[in-house]
Amino acid sequence: MVTMELDNFSLEQICDSGQCFRMKKTGENTYSLVAGNQYLEVSQKGSIVDFNCSDTELICFWVPYFDLDVDYGAYIEKVNSRDQYLSKAAAHGSGIRILQQDLWEMIVTFLISQQNNISRIRGCIERLCARYGEKRISGNGVEYYGFPGPEILAEATEQELRELGLGYRARYIAETARTIVKGEISLEKIYRMRYYNRAKNELMKLCGVGEKVADCICLFALHHMDAFPVDTHIRQVLDEHYKRGFPNRRYHGIRGIMQQYIFYYELTEGRR
DNA sequence: AGCCAGGTCAATT
DNA sequence: AATTGACATGGC
Numbered sequence: 001m002v003t004m005e006l007d008n009f010s011l012e013q014i015c016d017s018g019q020c021f022r023m024k025k026t027g028e029n030t031y032s033l034v035a036g037n038q039y040l041e042v043s044q045k046g047s048i049v050d051f052n053c054s055d056t057e058l059i060c061f062w063v064p065y066f067d068l069d070v071d072y073g074a075y076i077e078k079v080n081s082r083d084q085y086l087s088k089a090a091a092h093g094s095g096i097r098i099l100q101q102d103l104w105e106m107i108v109t110f111l112i113s114q115q116n117n118i119s120r121i122r123g124c125i126e127r128l129c130a131r132y133g134e135k136r137i138s139g140n141g142v143e144y145y146g147f148p149g150p151e152i153l154a155e156a157t158e159q160e161l162r163e164l165g166l167g168y169r170a171r172y173i174a175e176t177a178r179t180i181v182k183g184e185i186s187l188e189k190i191y192r193m194r195y196y197n198r199a200k201n202e203l204m205k206l207c208g209v210g211e212k213v214a215d216c217i218c219l220f221a222l223h224h225m226d227a228f229p230v231d232t233h234i235r236q237v238l239d240e241h242y243k244r245g246f247p248n249r250r251y252h253g254i255r256g257i258m259q260q261y262i263f264y265y266e267l268t269e270g271r272r
Numbered sequence: 273a274g275c276c277a278g279g280t281c282a283a284t285t
Numbered sequence: 286a287a288t289t290g291a292c293a294t295g296g297c
Contacts, residue, residue, distance in 0.1 A: 114280070117278090164295085283290090283291105
């Protein structure tokens, strides 16, 4: 167990921010999550956060995962105080982090996410992992399933995948897995791409990956903080509050976290 | 019951 | 270049 005191960090907000679909609330202040092949139980009271793992695991895996060595107060301070909407959204979601998740997992996750609702996305991913993932046991004896790699999913037929309730997205997953396994697109190469636009364009070569899904992958796996996924909710906000366009210049390089503040606000308080 | 969900793709105009 | 319809499924 490792305890840390963290500012601008909220497990609840992270869990509900729609980046990680394998994190769940297990008690009043406790959450569990599976990321890649790692399992974690974590709890929070105020700014005190208890990670149920070793020092090494925390430093090597969960610090980068939760972006713990970044000061999110600095992001919030960049919000234009004259922008009442964004100020409210940032204050409301001040504990959100941009996670650094596994690239393959995000590709599949956001292929599933399209034209789908969040609770169903969670179900689809759990069924996919239970069916194709490797069964593992955590340090404290909890069984969980890792996320199936491209080699595994490339072997699956479209029909098998459809049986998990993935709908027409089954074909996207099957084809994309094969594209990766055949080496037509290299995940390692995408990881190494320094520029957001290059990574995004490469991702959009994958079957079923359009602009929005590519942006989600860039933001939630590759940590390209300038990625700004525009989905139905963000579209509505842009139409309503940013008729002259989102202030891209002002938020250059940090548009992604602003997008998350807006998205989370719309999913929770913002609904009227 | 019916609308909608973190869209993408290909066929039209 | 912009618009439109098909694509699956189930949560609410």
